[in-house]
Amino acid sequence: MADELMPRSNENGLEKANESKAPITNNEPATFFKQLLGFWVTFRTMFQKVNTVQYPEVKEPTAPRFHGRHQLNRHPDGLEKCIGCELCAWACPADAIYVEGADNKPGEQFSPGERYGKVYQINYLRCIFCGLCIEACPTRALTMTNEYELADNTRGKLIFEKEDLLGPLRAGMVPPPHPMYPNTTDANYYRGEVPNAHPSQGVIKND
Amino acid sequence: MSTEVTVEMITCVIDGFEVTVPKGTLVIRAAEKLGIQIPRFCDHPLLDPAGACRQCLVDIEINGRAFPKPQASCTIPVENGMVVKTQLTSPVADKAQKGIMELLLINHPLDCPVCDKGGECPLQNQAMSNGRETSRYEGVKRTFEKPVAISSQVLLDRERCVLCARCTRFSEQIAGDPFITLNERGALQQVGIYEDEPFNSYYSGNTVQICPVGALTGTSYRFRARPFDLVSNDSACEHCASGCAMRTDVRRGKTLRRLAGEDATANEEWNCDKGRWAFKYEVKNRISTPMIRNAAGQLEEASWPEALAAAAKGLTNAKVGVLVGGRSTVEDAYGYSKFARVALGTNNIDFRSRINSAEELEFFAAANSTATYKDIDNADQVVLLAFEPEDESPIVFLRIYKQVRKRALKVSTLTPYTSRGSEKLNATVIKMVPGNEVAAISAINGLTGKSVVLIGERLSETPGALSAALELVNKSAAKLGYVPRRAGDTGAIAAGAVANLLPGGRLVSDATARVDVAAAWGASALPTETGLTTNEIIGSGTNAVLIGGVDPFDISAEAKLSLSKKFVVSLEIRESDITDIAQVVLPVAAVVEKSGSFMDWQGKSRKFDSAVESLNRSDVRILSMLADEIGKPINLPTVSAARKEFEAIGNWDGAKPSMKSTGTGASLNVGADEAIISSWRNLLDKGSLQEGEDNLAGTARATTAVISQSRASALSVKDGELIRVSNTYGAVTLPCTIADIDNSAIWLPRNSTNSQLIKVLGTVGNSIVKVSKA
Numbered sequence: 001m002a003d004e005l006m007p008r009s010n011e012n013g014l015e016k017a018n019e020s021k022a023p024i025t026n027n028e029p030a031t032f033f034k035q036l037l038g039f040w041v042t043f044r045t046m047f048q049k050v051n052t053v054q055y056p057e058v059k060e061p062t063a064p065r066f067h068g069r070h071q072l073n074r075h076p077d078g079l080e081k082c083i084g085c086e087l088c089a090w091a092c093p094a095d096a097i098y099v100e101g102a103d104n105k106p107g108e109q110f111s112p113g114e115r116y117g118k119v120y121q122i123n124y125l126r127c128i129f130c131g132l133c134i135e136a137c138p139t140r141a142l143t144m145t146n147e148y149e150l151a152d153n154t155r156g157k158l159i160f161e162k163e164d165l166l167g168p169l170r171a172g173m174v175p176p177p178h179p180m181y182p183n184t185t186d187a188n189y190y191r192g193e194v195p196n197a198h199p200s201q202g203v204i205k206n207d
Numbered sequence: 208m209s210t211e212v213t214v215e216m217i218t219c220v221i222d223g224f225e226v227t228v229p230k231g232t233l234v235i236r237a238a239e240k241l242g243i244q245i246p247r248f249c250d251h252p253l254l255d256p257a258g259a260c261r262q263c264l265v266d267i268e269i270n271g272r273a274f275p276k277p278q279a280s281c282t283i284p285v286e287n288g289m290v291v292k293t294q295l296t297s298p299v300a301d302k303a304q305k306g307i308m309e310l311l312l313i314n315h316p317l318d319c320p321v322c323d324k325g326g327e328c329p330l331q332n333q334a335m336s337n338g339r340e341t342s343r344y345e346g347v348k349r350t351f352e353k354p355v356a357i358s359s360q361v362l363l364d365r366e367r368c369v370l371c372a373r374c375t376r377f378s379e380q381i382a383g384d385p386f387i388t389l390n391e392r393g394a395l396q397q398v399g400i401y402e403d404e405p406f407n408s409y410y411s412g413n414t415v416q417i418c419p420v421g422a423l424t425g426t427s428y429r430f431r432a433r434p435f436d437l438v439s440n441d442s443a444c445e446h447c448a449s450g451c452a453m454r455t456d457v458r459r460g461k462t463l464r465r466l467a468g469e470d471a472t473a474n475e476e477w478n479c480d481k482g483r484w485a486f487k488y489e490v491k492n493r494i495s496t497p498m499i500r501n502a503a504g505q506l507e508e509a510s511w512p513e514a515l516a517a518a519a520k521g522l523t524n525a526k527v528g529v530l531v532g533g534r535s536t537v538e539d540a541y542g543y544s545k546f547a548r549v550a551l552g553t554n555n556i557d558f559r560s561r562i563n564s565a566e567e568l569e570f571f572a573a574a575n576s577t578a579t580y581k582d583i584d585n586a587d588q589v590v591l592l593a594f595e596p597e598d599e600s601p602i603v604f605l606r607i608y609k610q611v612r613k614r615a616l617k618v619s620t621l622t623p624y625t626s627r628g629s630e631k632l633n634a635t636v637i638k639m640v641p642g643n644e645v646a647a648i649s650a651i652n653g654l655t656g657k658s659v660v661l662i663g664e665r666l667s668e669t670p671g672a673l674s675a676a677l678e679l680v681n682k683s684a685a686k687l688g689y690v691p692r693r694a695g696d697t698g699a700i701a702a703g704a705v706a707n708l709l710p711g712g713r714l715v716s717d718a719t720a721r722v723d724v725a726a727a728w729g730a731s732a733l734p735t736e737t738g739l740t741t742n743e744i745i746g747s748g749t750n751a752v753l754i755g756g757v758d759p760f761d762i763s764a765e766a767k768l769s770l771s772k773k774f775v776v777s778l779e780i781r782e783s784d785i786t787d788i789a790q791v792v793l794p795v796a797a798v799v800e801k802s803g804s805f806m807d808w809q810g811k812s813r814k815f816d817s818a819v820e821s822l823n824r825s826d827v828r829i830l831s832m833l834a835d836e837i838g839k840p841i842n843l844p845t846v847s848a849a850r851k852e853f854e855a856i857g858n859w860d861g862a863k864p865s866m867k868s869t870g871t872g873a874s875l876n877v878g879a880d881e882a883i884i885s886s887w888r889n890l891l892d893k894g895s896l897q898e899g900e901d902n903l904a905g906t907a908r909a910t911t912a913v914i915s916q917s918r919a920s921a922l923s924v925k926d927g928e929l930i931r932v933s934n935t936y937g938a939v940t941l942p943c944t945i946a947d948i949d950n951s952a953i954w955l956p957r958n959s960t961n962s963q964l965i966k967v968l969g970t971v972g973n974s975i976v977k978v979s980k981a
Contacts, residue, residue: 085320086433101430114354115321115430138320 062146067129069147070122072165073140075189077181077197078173078205080110080166081141084117088133088142096126097133110176113186117141120162124150139190174202219289222296234280234291235263245293246304246333248311248419249371250281253475254380258282260311260371262333264303266292277303294337301337308338314349314394315420316366324421326434330369349394357387357399358406359905360426360484361415365397368422374398374414381477383608383631384408398422407906409601409890412483413476416466426902427484428464432456440818441468443805444482445534445694445798446896449602450807451478455486455799455818462486462799462819472580473807479601480903481890487899489797492782498792506792511832518753518791519836521774525751528555528744531704532756533693534896535826536803537812538849540695540702542827543755544710545841547738549730550834554706554715554738555749558699560757561692562971563741566674566869567667568707570689571700572714573866574677578659578688579809580606587657590685591620592648592676594663597628598890599692600808603661607632621647623885624913624948640949641885642973644672645871654683661688664696665887668972671871678868690808692888698806702853706738713859720859727856728841745769752776755826758895759784764936764969778826783895793833796823802846814850875975882918882953884932884968884976892959910962911944913954914978919945922980929981936969940981953978 028034053060062068073081084101102118110116133142152158169175174197180186181194181201188194197204215230221238228237233256235245248260264277270288277300280291294301312334319325351365372389375398379385386406390399400406415423437456442465444451452468465486467478497514498506509517529547531540540558547556559567583589583606596604610616611632619635621644629636639647644666654660660680666672680687691697703710703724713720721733739748745759745766751774759766767784777789780797800821804814827849834841843849875883891897891907912930914922924930930943932955941961948954956962957971964971 083321084430085325086436087320090326090433090435100432103430113318113321 062148064146066144066146066148067131068145069124069150069160070133070165071143071145071167072117072120072162073143073167074169074173075112076172076195077201078169078178079112079176079180079189080116081139082117082120083111083113083115083139083141084120085115085138087136087138091132091136093130093132094126094128096123096128097121098123107179108177109179112180112184112189117162120165122160122165124158124160125155169205171206172196173205175205178202217285217287219285219287219291221291222293228285231284234265234267234283234285234289237285238265238280238291238293243293243295245280246308246337247281248329248333248369249373251373251376251417253477254373254376256282257372257376260369261307262304262311262337264300264307265294266297266300268292304337305339308334309342309344311369312338312342313344313346314366315369316348316350318367321430322364322367322421323424323429324367324418328421329419351397354424356426358408358411360480360902361406361411362424362426362429363398364422364424367420368398369420370396370398371419373417373419374423377410377414377417378406378408380612381413381605381609382408382410383612384410387414405906407908409479409481409597409906410477410605411906412480413467413478417476425464425484427900431463432458437463438818440816442799442815442818443694443813444478445805446479446481446485447600448691448694448697448808449474449479449600450694450805450809450811450813451482451602452813453478453482457799457818460819460821462489470813472811473809473813474602475605477602477605479890480906481601481897484903485894485897485900486799488896489780489799491899493797494779494781494786494792494794496794498789500790506786506789514791514793515833515836518776518793518833521790522551522751522753522776522833523837525774526555526749527551527553527751527753528739528749529553529557529704530560530741530744530752530754530757531556531558531695531699532560532754533558533691533695533699534756535695535699535704536798536801536846537695537698537702537806537853538803538846539755539826540699540704541710541849541853542830542841542843543753544703545728545843546753546830546834547704548709548724548733549728549841550830550837550839551753552734552839554734554736555744556704556738557706557741557744558696558704559741560761561664562668562762564667564670565740566670568705568737568740569864569866570667570673570677571705572707572712573864574662574687574689575863576687576689576808576810578661578686579811582659582686582688583607584610585657586610586616586659586686587655588617588619588653588659590651590654590658590660591618591622591634592660592662593621593644593666593668593672594661594690595620595622595626595628595887596661596690597626597631598887599663600690601890603690603808604628604632619651623952623954624946627908636947638947638949641883641952642669642875644669645675648672648675648679651679652683654679654685656684656686658683658685659688660685661690663887664689664691665972671869674866674868677866688808694805694807697808697810698804698812701806701810701858706740709733710853710856711858712863713861714864717861720861723859724856727852749773754778754785754789756780757785760963760966762965764965778829780823793829794823795826795829796821801825804850875973877951877975879921880977880979881975882914882932882978883951884953884955884964884970884974885972886955886957886964888957889959892956893963894958907959908956909942910956910959911942912962912978913944913946913948915948915950915952916945917950918953918978919943922978924980931979931981932968932976933979934968934970934974934976937967939964939967 086099089097089099098121100119178201218227245263247263249257258279263280265280267274267278268290353364354362357363378387415425436458440455442453442455444453451474452470454466454468456464496508499509499517501507531543618632621637625636709724725733753776771788775789776791777785778793778795799818802816804812806812827843831843926945927942931940
């Protein structure tokens with residue numbers, strides 16, 4: 001038994017590893033030229049353009065696919081894309097997302113179809129911005145923005161509610177709840193066949 | 208019953224493994240025994256085979272001769288010399304299964320993200336395990352309007368249905384409510400209900416549970432959670448004495464749904480809709496802190512020490528009684544029992560918060576209720592005395608119905624008219640005028656040792672009926688089953704939460720029994736006098752009362768008023784009529800928040816653990832604190848301590864007293880416009896544990912008064928027209944149903960909307976009411 005527990009150094013290359021752990025010794029004398037050579041990088045960098053950004057006065061754009069704060073998107077007529085299916089919560093490895101679904105009742109329609117997300121919370125103290133939730137979302141309701149300024153002074157403020165996450169109402173949209181576009185089903189919405197809001201759905205935002 | 212026939216065993220080979228099973232076993236079940244899972248949708252062990260979904264296709268060969276095509280393993284019993292190749296060893300079976308799955312998915316909407324079944328869906332799971340990677344179907348899917356509410360509590364989405372016929376088979380074969388069928392044929396085949404009859408079965412929730420896709424979903428749980436959100440706990444049903452195993456699913460400290468658990472010795476895999484959906488009461492009007500009534504007569508929040516001191520002060524040096532209520536766990540009932548005897552030094556304790564009689568106490572002491580569900584399965588005859596199983600113990604009904612369907616079990620029932628439940632059981636109705644039970648019971652004959660006599664709690668409402676029933680049982684050696692309505696009743700009798708009994712059925716009047724219990728409790732002596740009953744405690748016998756979960760309007764119309772003149776200490780989960788009159792209110796845990804056990808009518812106790820974290824404590828813990836405050840400790844600091852002590856005391860081995868035959872009561876003289884009232888509680892009614900669940904209430908049976916044809920003619924009313932039932936106390940007006948009830952009788956639901964008899968008429972039976980056209 002005890003023999004088995006001993007590392008079989010040859011197989012695992014442990015001997016080699018031990019070699020590399022040996023302290024680095026340099027017995028050569030440190031001549032002036034060698035010291036100058038050591039500072040070469042320092043001197044060279046002094047004459048290059050600096051990388052430092054004067055954040056927060058100056059803000060550089062992120063990479064286009066940077067994983068920032070989430071956004072809950074809307075259909076072109078303003079209805080929410082989220083159907084409260086909880087697949088994002090299911091996919092989340094950090095258990096950062098909490099969703100409660102609810103029934104779209106007649107006269108109280110928040111998303112096309114039967115179901116909408118009544119409660120939607122993302123806990124940014126937990127979120128690791130891996131983007132698995134985005135991949136899981138069946139309606140492309142959840143996407144990530146490039147916004148990265150997510151610091152605050154209390155824990156509570158870092159649990160984002162649905163209102164904080166919902167995308168803005170753009171021109172041509174009607175704030176939900178409102179009925180679906182006349183003579184459409186949720187399938188038409190998913191196929192992108194609803195280009196904008198219909199006057200019968202409510203007061204259209206026009207700025 | 209040791210006369211069981213030896214079953215012929217059959218050996219066959221499945222996927223190269225030999226397996227021996229009893230003759231008649233289906234191939235799919237034999238494969239399960241080997242741990243080989245064949246995918247299936249329509250197959251259910253408790254339903255007749257249907258072979259509807261074709262998902263379980265396997266290759267079968269008998270004595271070298273193979274079936275030309277794969278066969279459905281859920282419909283073919285094993286034979287000697289059978290060689291079965293499932294999808295694991297036969298590429299043909301595997302391809303056939305994949306083909307079936309592809310076919311089933313052609314019209315399935317794949318709206319899993321919005322479907323409640325998503326995450327626990329056999330179709331989802333088996334499409335992954337036994338389906339093709341892709342579909343070759345490119346056409347347009349068949350669509351239906353979605354969802355259709357087939358009752359207020361069940362929604363039907365026909366697009367998702369795979370036509371397995373589990374729901375329709377359940378309704379027909381298990382519940383006996385064939386309100387749901389397969390309509391149309393071919394691609395348009397669909398589950399549907401009759402035009403004029405919604406799916407108002409008491410058992411409709413089971414169809415939701417056994418639906419292998421999301422075609423049937425419950426309205427109350429719609430879109431509430433995903434399976435991974437839920438923490439599941441084994442639990443016991445607190446609604447009736449049937450003793451169902453349950454599963455409670457909790458999300459973040461909130462009960463979201465309850466499902467039927469599995470127990471072959473009780474509910475098999477079913478439960479009733481009340482058990483499934485009536486759980487919202489636990490969050491309504493909860494009492495969260497102790498309260499004391501101040502000088503101005505208002506309840507004021509108080510600290511625990513203050514409240515306990517006030518309660519202790521009021522309960523000591525008083526003529527005191529304890530009303531337990533029928534909903535306590537065995538441990539809590541035991542706590543009340545010990546508290547009354549040790550801390551209060553009295554036998555004035557009664558769990559019966561309903562119409563009750565002194566004669567019933569004798570019955571509790573004398574009756575030897577030994578019948579079980581298994582006895583119903585093996586019975587040659589079942590006699591129901593003042594017991595309407597479908598309404599009062601729905602799982603007992605399912606068991607009887609199972610045997611009625613299987614082998615035409617003879618059922619006779621003592622009831623004023625042929626109810627829907629009696630009709631379904633094809634029961635011989637021993638019709639009688641309410642009040643004449645004794646004569647009717649005495650006339651029953653032909654019972655044998657294999658017969659089962661089930662007695663409902665309502666039998667005590669007629670004087671002499673209980674002793675007549677006991678006589679009938681003793682005479683014929685039939686098995687007796689006492690089936691009370693509430694979940695806590697059997698446990699309360701066993702725990703001695705009743706005036707004449709100590710724990711384990713020991714008689715208060717028996718000195719050795721008292722010594723027995725006193726020794727176990729470490730008490731020097733126990734009170735010797737038989738205590739007061741519920742009515743006497745409420746009446747002038749006491750001036751201080753400790754009350755558990757009791758609704759005064761279950762007992763009598765005046766109970767609240769007379770209790771209001773006493774010092775009342777209430778242990779309650781939520782505000783009730785007792786809270787209005789209590790001097791001290793102590794909050795206790797609801798069933799989901801505590802551990803404990805309920806004893807079903809068979810005397811089998813089902814333990815459960817708390818499903819929800821809570822600061823509330825079980826009654827027994829609070830009684831223990833109160834006893835400490837009084838200075839006579841009962842030493843039951845935890846539920847498990849109470850259980851241990853109760854189990855250690857055990858049942859009494861002394862002889863049970865015999866029950867004296869009591870009088871039959873005076874028969875009533877009925878005038879032409881008068882009737883003798885009789886009633887029972889419908890399963891779904893205004894019961895306080897059903898509050899807050901409107902979807903469930905929507906499937907309650909219509910409130911109607913049952914009258915005879917000749918009375919209807921005399922009043923010149925037709926079926927469904929309003930009649931007025933009144934007495935000096937009050938009146939109810941409700942539509943009538945014409946049935947085979949005696950001309951001198953009328954039947955009303957006891958506690959339904961517009962028919963809350965105790966509140967409105969002050970009577971529930973055996974008294975005279977005036978009946979007129981409204």
